[in-house]
Amino acid sequence: MTENGFNMNEMKKRILSGVTPSGFLTIGHITGALKNWVEMQNEFDSFFMVADLHAITTRQVAADLRQRSLDTVAFFLSAGIDPEKSTIFMQSHIPAHAELAWVLSCSTGMGECQRMTQFKDKSAKNVDNVNVGLFSYPVLMACDILLYQANYVPVGEDQKQHLELTRTLAQRYNHNYSDTFTIPEPFIPKIGGRIMSLQEPTSKMSKSDVNQNATIYLNDSNEMIIKKIKRAVTDSDALVKYDKNKHGIANLMELYSIASGKSYNDIESEFRGAGYGDFKQAVGESVAEFVAPIRDNFMKYRSDKKLLNEILELGREKAGREAQKTLRKVYKKVGFYQL
């Protein structure tokens, strides 16, 4: 067993996950996803994707999207993804994603997509652009996973509902056309699976929040991180105690626990009798120290475009081969005439 409780006999099983390059990455991407990817890549056949097709479900400036897609690859590397162990690729480089999405969307109910909370949230936020892509986004996400026959999908809590739909669609297809897809399981961390906004701690921290103080970006300076945490919304109890209903404090304790490795009990003892000011100072310093190496390595990788392109070229070949295998099976089973 490893630290995360994985059985070593599962070594050859596969994982797939992705990040949508619709903004700069935040500390939530590390705690909810990349931290686990880094650990899991040692034991699983790993595929990590920049989900650029997903990004255009909201309006993007083309030049920014191109830059951010490469930023995202550089962040994968700076967080510790090793291209020798893992396959890193750009979703739009593999046409099979869009092709399978058409097939699966023909067996997905309108009601199934309508129920997705992320669709409801995002369509409420983008009332002038509630497009069909935003609606069917979870079908594309299901295809991302099913094309690679992934066993586990390491994600944050907000993706749980999409994973449930993925499982339903895969089971339905297997039932209608015989076994084709591996049924994937989500892998969601117990701590860090849902980091909340610093300004509105009942909502998820998001890369696209208009309030810059709400989000810790991975390129924030140490001073900026400390300042944002000092300004974080808490409560008036002045009691450092883990309680899910003390949203702001629980969130800061979660961040502190991840950044420092201390348990909630340790943290409560450390700040017994102290005020929120001392606590926030310690959280800020610890989180800044946690983010600093990721930020510094990001600069190094991002300036090496040749390396990033080579990694993506390899990824396109390997991911393309795997995806094509599944797509061929699907086309045959649905009855498309093949030459």
Ligand code: TYM
């Ligand atoms: P995205 O880009 O919104 O987020 C990428 C990953 O980071 C996690 N995450 C968080 N975890 C904890 N706290 C937060 N505040 C936080 N913010 C983000 C997300 O849960 C996610 O794991 N649809 C996906 C991308 C995607 C994908 C896939 C993922 C496309 N296809 C197939 C897995 C498998 C998305 O937009 O994630």
